[in-house]
Amino acid sequence: MALPSSGTIKFSDINVELGRGGGDQMSLATAFNGGYIALNSGCSTAPSATDPDAISEWYSYDQCCQLSGTYTQDTTGALGDDCASYAGGTVTLYSNNCGSIGNGCNLYNGGTGACTGARNVYCFHDGGTYYCTNGSGTVTSTGGCST
Numbered sequence: 001m002a003l004p005s006s007g008t009i010k011f012s013d014i015n016v017e018l019g020r021g022g023g024d025q026m027s028l029a030t031a032f033n034g035g036y037i038a039l040n041s042g043c044s045t046a047p048s049a050t051d052p053d054a055i056s057e058w059y060s061y062d063q064c065c066q067l068s069g070t071y072t073q074d075t076t077g078a079l080g081d082d083c084a085s086y087a088g089g090t091v092t093l094y095s096n097n098c099g100s101i102g103n104g105c106n107l108y109n110g111g112t113g114a115c116t117g118a119r120n121v122y123c124f125h126d127g128g129t130y131y132c133t134n135g136s137g138t139v140t141s142t143g144g145c146s147t
Contacts, residue, residue, distance in 0.1 A: 002017075002060055002061065002062035002064075003017055003058050003059060003060060003061045003062070004059065004060075005059050005060040006059065009055055009056070009058055009059065011026055011055070013058075014026065014028075014031060014055075014058055014061075017058075017061065017062075017063050018031060018036050018037050018063060019036075019037055019063065019065070019110055019116045020036055020037075028047075028053035028054070028055065028057075029051075029053050031047075032046075032047050032049070032053055032057075037063070037096075037108075037116075037118075038096065038106050038118070038136070038137075039063075039096075040062065040063050040064050040065075040096040040097060046061060047061065063096060064096060065094045065095070065096050065108065065110055066094060066095055066096070066098070067092070067093075067094055068093040068094055068095045068098065068100055068101050068105070068107065069092070069093060069100065069101070069126070070090050070091070070092045070093075071090065071091060071093055071101070071124035071125060071126055071131070072087050072088055072089070072090055072091075072124065072125050072126070072127070073088040073089055073090070073091045073122060073123075073124055074086045074087070074088055074122075074123040074124065074125055074130070075088045076088070078123065079123065079130045079132050079141050079142075079143045080130065080143050080144070080145070080146050081130070081145065081146060082145055082146050083125040083126075083127050083128070083130065083145035084127070084145075086125075091109075091119075091124065092109075093107050093108070093109075093119065093124065094107070094108045094109070094110050095107055095108065096108065101124070101131045101139060101142075102131075102139060102142065103139050103140065103141070103142055104138065104139060105138070105139045106118070106136070106137050106138050106139075107119040107122075107124075107131075107133055107137050107138075107139060108137060118133075118136060118137030119133055119137045120133060120134070120135050120136065120137050121133060121134065121135055125145060127145070128144065128145055129142060129143070129144055129145065130142060130143050130144070130145060
């Protein structure tokens with residue numbers, strides 16, 4: 001759910017939008033710089049990069065975490081392996097900049113409006129395609145499963 005476009009915005013509102021506890025201590029600079037979660041560049045206007053940081057820069061910001069789907073997390077395979085041979089547990093993935101997985105998508109645990117943890121350095125598959133992330137949870141490689 002997006003932050004309001006006018007009126008009062010509280011630090012607790014920003015925390016909740018970023019998938020954090022409403023009472024968590026926070027810094028606007030840390031929030032803007034992705035210290036809590038990568039800010040969503042795909043939904044609405046993000047806070048300004050110009051200092052000093054102001055709470056008013058967060059008007060209408062929407063983390064907009066979107067469901068990407070349910071995939072199998074592959075803990076032993078690698079890009080191009082036979083997906084059926086490397087089946088781990090299923091995991092539901094969300095993205096703050098893509099509706100479906102592909103290169104450049106940032107993947108998270110969590111739910112709509114609350115991307116709670118980046119899926120760092122993992123491979124996932126849907127039975128036909130692998131999607132692997134880097135240390136920031138960004139998909140950096142995709143490829144077909146071998147047969």
